[in-house]
Amino acid sequence: MISLQAEHERNVVAAVVSTAEANDGARRGEGLLYLDGKMLPLSYLSPKTEVRESEIHGHGLFAIADIAKDEVVAVKGGHIVDRKTLREKITPQLGPVEIQIDDDLFVAPVTDEEREFSMLYSNHSCNANLGMRGEITFVAMRDIRAGEELTHDWAMTDDDGYSVECKCGAPNCRKILTGKDWQRPELQKRYAGYFSAYLARKIGAHCHSE
Ligand SMILES: C[S@@+](CC[C@H](N)C(=O)[O-])C[C@H]1O[C@@H](n2cnc3c(N)ncnc32)[C@H](O)[C@@H]1O
Ligand SMILES: [Zn+2]
8 A cells, every 4th residue: 555655646746845845734835735745636546546648648547456346536626616717717728627516617726836736637438437426526437457547438527518529449439529418318327326416416307307
């Protein structure tokens, strides 16, 4: 466990500041919280994960140890912002860094400095192995072996107007992803119990009104 933790800490980019710069206790500096000489990440990544290059896109999140079904893999942290703020202020500066948590609410870093401390690097896959518990917690939807890329399906988190080409490479790839994929009956069935809570509520309401 100690070596996994050490490995994980290497992957949280620039997470450690010199003890000369930080006090022993908690303090605030440049907008980030320091504790015991370290900048505190805004998000949580399991020590069983690491960030490295992905064949899907850029960097991805990978398992470096076996992970059991329903184990917590990551928790997204940041600021809670509305869609207007995200689209007008955050995305142009930081790129895609958010997770949607309700119709008009997102969790995201808001400064360059916060970006690395909030990013989870989980890519989308149409054959995802992570699902949601609540709105910000990512859990394993099945047992995951060390070495596998940790992915979620944006259908589990997003209710939006986009349409984008998928590069996940899975045999069951949908090729085109839309922000309304949560409405697809086959995905509602496959991801039952793993949708973001705000989408699960909509799916429930949908089913009961039919
Ligand atoms: C939060 S980032 C994930 C981490 C990203 N790979 C990186 O290195 O920063 C989400 C972005 O990754 C890319 N991406 C992730 N999964 C993808 C997929 N299956 N197909 C195409 N692009 C994908 C898209 O550009 C998307 O906006
Ligand atoms: Zn795909």
